[in-house]
Amino acid sequence: MILLLLLFATAAQAATIHTDFEGGRMGRVEEVAKDHFRLHVIGQTDQAGRNRQASWYYFRADGARGRTLTFDLVDLAGEYNYQPNRGAITRDTPPYISFDQKSWQAIDDAQYDETGPSMRFRVSLGTKQDRVWIAHVPPYTNANLQVLLRDVSRLPYVRVESLGQTPQKRDIPLLTIGEGKKVIWLMFRQHAWEAGSSWTGEGAIRFLTSNEPEAVAIRKGVIVKIMPMCDPDGVANGGVRFNAAGYDLNRNWDIDDPAKMPEIAAQKKAIYGWLDAGNRIDAFVTVHNTETNEYLAGPPDRTKKTRPLLERFHEYWMAGKTFAPSSPEPRVEPETTTSGMAGRMNVVQGLYAARQVPGFLIEMRIAKHPKLGGARPNIADRMLAGREMVTALWKALND
Ligand SMILES: [Zn+2]
Known part of the structure; x- marks a missing residue:
């Protein structure tokens, strides 16, 4: 009886790690000591097993009331455009934590060890907190988008449709707002880990549908x-930057393979169909996140x-509160990311x-921001960025 009680007490004290929710993702979990976990970040490779990035994790620790948990994130090194890199989880990008899955706070005091590399951080829970969520950046899932679409699809000047379906049969949504002569296309979340792109998109959409x-x-x-x-599949599965078939949706725009990349095929059909019907596109914008860089590229x-449009867009947005480019001049995209290679x-x-x-490509940093x-x-900063980005582009188009 005493032994049983002791066993029960010990079991009750062990915190547990969970990822069984939308966007949740973590590999092997080792409990190296009481309240100390070594967590293997899964990462993701492309269709050929290359370009591994380990820039997404999202998990919850349960049963940790009043205790301090220590986490070591390992397996962080990766590859980008076929070049080795130290990974996206660095001293500049410690985790965000949340006690309610709604408001998130950045942790400042993680210890980064370059030799692994690995990252150690601690989270302390109060006596009223039993669980904590931890992620690379504040998550934005398909469930968040459904709330937004439900709100705005009621408005008479908003149309919501589906462009087609992903490999895992999720809809690829398209919104149409407004009725003017000029035409802007906006694209968000080509890469699943870049949740900040979606918060920026939400900010743009909430603003564009408002009565301001x-x-x-x-x-x-x-x-x-x-x-x-x-x-949508990558976001649901806690992926990093490749779709369910392993393809990077912000590469491969020079090839056609609707079976492996139905997302790109559906987007091309919508965009080229729009142009083929005699309509115009004055500007196209895709929004991304990266670690320490920030830029607008034409x-x-x-x-x-x-x-001229690139320069005005850059200048007007730079005058606001949310865009602090790494260099004073806008960039220009090269003709391909990897010359001599298809896809x-x-x-x-x-x-x-x-x-x-x-078309314009935007990268927004997830590291410390000079204008903050x-x-x-955080989420409010991203949403304001969406509003400022749209306003700057509108102003640039009207000069
Ligand atoms: Zn990206």
Whole structure:
């Protein structure tokens, strides 16, 4: 009886790690000591087993009331565009934690060890907290998007449709807002780990559908076509940057393979179909996240016809509170990410090569941000970035 009670008490004290929720992801868990876990980040490789990135994890610890848990994240090294790298989890990108899965806070005091590399951090729970969620950045799942779509699809000036289905039979949504003469296409979340892209998209959509005078004016002047979730399978499965068949959805725009990449096929059909029907595209924008860089890049346009729009867009957004580019000048995309190899054009490169679409690629940093007093971007900052990005582009198009 005493032994049983002791066993029960010991079992009750062991914290447990869980990933059985949307976007949840973690590999092997080793309990190296009481309240101390070594966590193997799974990462993801492409269709050929290359370009491993370990930039997504999302898990929950249960049964940790009033205790301090120590975590070591390991298996972090990776490869990007076929070049080895130290991975996306570095001293610049410690985790975010949440006690309610809604508000998130960045941890500052993680210890990064370059030799592994590995990252150690601790989380302390109060006596009223029994569980804690931990992720690379504040998560945004298909469930978040459903709430947004439910809210905005009621509005008379918003149309929501499906462009087709993913390999795992999820819809690929398209929103249409506004009725003006000019046309903007916006694309978010081509890469599953980049949840900040989706929060930026949510901010843009909440603003564009609001009754604010500036939003009403934009809706009168422009049609905005928005692809808010380009890799719904990856987001659901806690993937990193490849779709369910292993393909990078922001590469491969120079090849056609609807069986392996139905997402790209559906997006191309919508965009080229729009142009083939005699409509215009004044600007196309895709929004991404990266570790410490931030930039706006224009299309690989040798004629330089798109240069003035690129410069105005860059300048107007830079004047706001959310965009702090790593260099003062906007970038220009090269014609491909890997020369001499098929399947290596991103969406901006592919659309320009095929139809001279003026496309722009945005990378927003997840590390400490100069315009946030050195804090790391959180959900409200991302949403404001979406609003400022759309407003800057609108202004640039009207000069
Ligand atoms: Zn990306």
